[in-house]
Amino acid sequence: MGAAMESVIDIEGLSLTFTRDGQRNEVLRGLDLSVPRGAFIAIVGSSGVGKSTLLRVLIGLATASSGTVKITPRPGQRQPLALVFQDSRLLPWRSVVDNVAFGLEGGGLSRAERRAKAREALEIVGLSHLADRWPHQLSGGQRQRVSLARALAVEPEVLLMDEPFSALDAITREGLQDELVRIWQLTGKTVLFVTHDIEEATYLADRVVVLAGSPGRVVADQILDAPRPRRRSQSQEPDLVAGIRQHISGETMVDGTGI
């Protein structure tokens, strides 16, 4: 825990405005967030507040209008960040194992080595038996798990996850949540987990960041220190959940009347 103060991601004053047909849509304004190495941070907020946009800026799919994003990977890290998309986005012309191996290409590994690593990642998400299928032969939940395996396969230091489990049934979701916590504890990865499910956020994370408003910004940043393994039966801290809920909805209401 000694190095916990060191940040792997530092976001300062991040603003982002989309311009389309001369219409400006300011999505994020003045967002600050510092992500300590090894943290598990959940980002919650209502739909359209800019959660996906924030992850897209981090992975380089969107460009900030202003502000700075500093990423400090451990030395020798080939790919510091990997993103699990909100929709699974598998490449339909690749078999499952080759989808998982996708991010490993161009890294000096042979095809066999890449596939071996991909199979390990599939093992983690419990889908090794589907390695040779085509994506269209998978269920939605299985696709999402392959997408997670694809991100894990590149052994990123930071795992960016955009509502990865929202399309799954409760049992699969809970299984994957526990699996994710296990992977996180095992590998010391940093996880930025976007969700709209507050229960999920408080079950998984050791910090919950609430985005709200239009343009979106951080309105609450709550440390959760409930011991692990956590209980799922009832929410660990009802007050906390209620508080977070208030932050999310309160801000949206203000925004609804304000503009």
Added chain:
Amino acid sequence: MTDTTLSSAPAAPPARPALDGLRRVGLAAAGLALFILVWEALPRLGLFNPMLLPAPSVIPAAFWAELQSGAWAAAVSASLGHYTIGLAVGSVLGLLGGIATGMSRLAEDMTSWVVRVLRPIPGLAWVPFAIIWFGVSPSAAVFIIAIGVFWIVFFAAHGAIRGVDRDLIEVADAFGFRSGHERLFKILLPAAMPGILVGLRTALGQAWMAVVAAEIFGVPGLGQRMIQASSLLATELVVVYMLTMAALYGLLDTVFVAVQGWVLRWKA
């Protein structure tokens, strides 16, 4: 019990694909037989001058004689040569052009008017230039075939590349594959492959028509042999070559569809 409600669910109508298939083949064969019968009857009953419409029964002998003389093999191999080279040249250039204009706005904008001027010109309108530039030679035939193929493949490739889902390109971006080369080979080409293959298959048929057209002007091959035969009123030979073309095209198309099915085996 839930069991009883389940078992009383209406049974699906019995599917008999095997019998259905058999029925179809039977009907197709019967239709073909009828066609040949009518064709045979027309000249035999004197409804048609046999000089103008040879009966199907005389075709095998004509084919055999043509085969024996070596003319058939020579014509087929010459035409296949023009066809293959023209198809290859046109496809490669069309693919390159389509990919370039599909990937780059600059390339698309720069070529848009040129394309608009050249595209409507039918392949056969290039015959005068083909003959001026290449003489009555195999190269002229190849040139005419390649032009037709080029446009088909060009537009198919352009549209297919342009239509690739942006979401998939983002996957490559997210994993750090951002060069044009990586994008092309990891995402664009495989994603565009179904559209490109449709274009290539169309070109496969179009090029065959161009072969005949190009050779009618005297370049040795099937087309030229047909014209020779018709000027001698050897109509049965004309039919031999018509059927030869149909057979060759059918064969090529079948092979192509098989390859296409394998390449696109990932599709649902």
